[in-house]
Amino acid sequence: MKLITLTSDWTLQEPYVGMFKGQLFSRFPDGNVVDVTHTIEIGNVNQTAFLLRNAFRSFPEGTVHFLLTGASAFLLANPVVLFLDGHYFIGEDTGVFSLLSYGISDGVARQYAGEGGDFLQKMIQLAEWCFDGTWQEHTSEYAIQTRIPFTANYIENKNMIAGHVIYIDAYNNVLTNIPVSLFEEKVHDGRFTAKIGTLVITHLHRTYESDPEPYLIPNSLGVMEIATYKSRVSILAKWQKDTSVDIYCYCINS
Secondary structure (H helix, E strand, C coil): CEEEEEECCCCCCCCHHHHHHHHHHHHCCCEEEEEEECCCCCCCHHHHHHHHHHHHHHCCCCCEEEECCCCCCCCCCCCEEEEECCEEEEECCCCHHHHHHCCCCCCEEEEECCCCCCHHHHHHHHHHHHHHCCCCCCEEECCCCCCCCCCCEEEHHHCEEEEEEEEECCCCCEEEEEEHHHHHHHCCCCCEEEEECCEEECCECCCCCCCCCCEEEECCCCEEEEECCCCCHHHHCCCCCCCCCEEEEEECCC
16 A cells, blocks of 8 residues: 655645645555645745654655645746655755754655656656655755754753744644653653743643643643643734744753
8 A cells, every 4th residue: 555645735725635635546546645734834844844753653664745835736846755764755845854854864865857747746756656666766866955943952051941832733732842752851850830932831731631721741743732721822822823932941850
């Protein structure tokens, strides 16, 4: 079975996702197409890389992941395929490949070298070559653009984790780029004070709870999330989706 995932800013209000799936099933009748998300902010490659970077290992090796943020049939550039940790990532090189592969391992990137066809058709052709094992024969060597992602860091002299809000979900809960592993390593005893904008958070829950105050929770993507019960914490804090917000966790371990 050929497994394909889609990640885009196309939304589901228009027919384009369904139309593209139709093209995929026409080419791969035995394919299984899985939607990662279609709610990326328009053109936001940081969100695209962040969400897919944290999701792709849920799929078996050999999966082809289409990165469709900003993609259309009318793009003039040739698509790129990145082979990384046994997975194939296909899309336009907007810097998303370096964000996706940052700190993971050395991937192999190659660019479509054929003639004719629109950008989306070329992506589908690349996928076919990935599935049949001939992708290197039909592509040329390529050096991906370098783009440095936002990273969460521990500042030792302040006993503080500094991160960013990276994504706001449909419930207006906030995903940070602070890895759960980093949080748990530095906050051994569970006592902390997190300051996000004007909010001060001291509660940590392992599951979603009926806590009316904002709290931190380990998200299934492996990062720390800020949530509230039946509330919209991003609206409460007056955060906008395009606003970069630093998150400081003052760990009380001493």
